Amino acid sequence: MFKEIKINYGSLFEDALLKEIEEVGVYKEVRKDDKLIEIGAYVKSMPLLISGAIKILREDGDGNELFLYFLEKGDTCAMTLSCCIGQGQSKIRAVAEVDSCLYMIPVQKMEEWTSKYKSWRNFVFASYHNRLLELLDTIDNIAFLNLDKRLLKYLQDKSKITNSNIVSSTHQEIAYDLNTSRVVISRLLKALENKKVIELQRNKIVLLES
């Protein structure tokens, strides 16, 4: 299983670091909808994503969820990084979007590697950078785009991470992620279908060629 690490991270990390990852890392497989991190949880290890995709969600005081972004292979969780530095609790929830494979690294190693390996520092900074850009993009979406644009982007994101133009979600699930009601999603999806952008089926949404 370690060769998976090498394939996805080999170009980023020097051999000595790869060797350490192999020694202390724990390989883990998760199924779709498995919860990886709960809000308020203390983070004990940081994940290196090898395959699959993780959905990152925020939650308001009333328990309403809001989709933030997806993590894909080669990504790590920036929230975890910040938790490790500040010893804090997670502010987000992480749920496996599809069956995924991870390498779990104990947080104690974080600090050690940060001073020891240049490539690790670069990786951490790059991860922060990417997450920040991703978040800005999401904020733009929420603040400046109408819900129909947001919905379309959500579908396209989802299609991208599953490498398929078929999105298997119910209208209700989408409504939860975008923090709105199913009626609205149904109506907007219907409108998109009329515009020949998508095709609707039960439990399935087919994205047509654009």
Next chain:
DNA sequence: TCATTAACACGGG
């Protein structure tokens, strides 16, 4: 005007 909530009918598995 547009979202939300509740309610209802339709239909496929």
Next chain:
DNA sequence: CCCGTGTTAATGA
């Protein structure tokens, strides 16, 4: 039958 879907009416921001 159960659940996802499509629609409408009432209400509110």
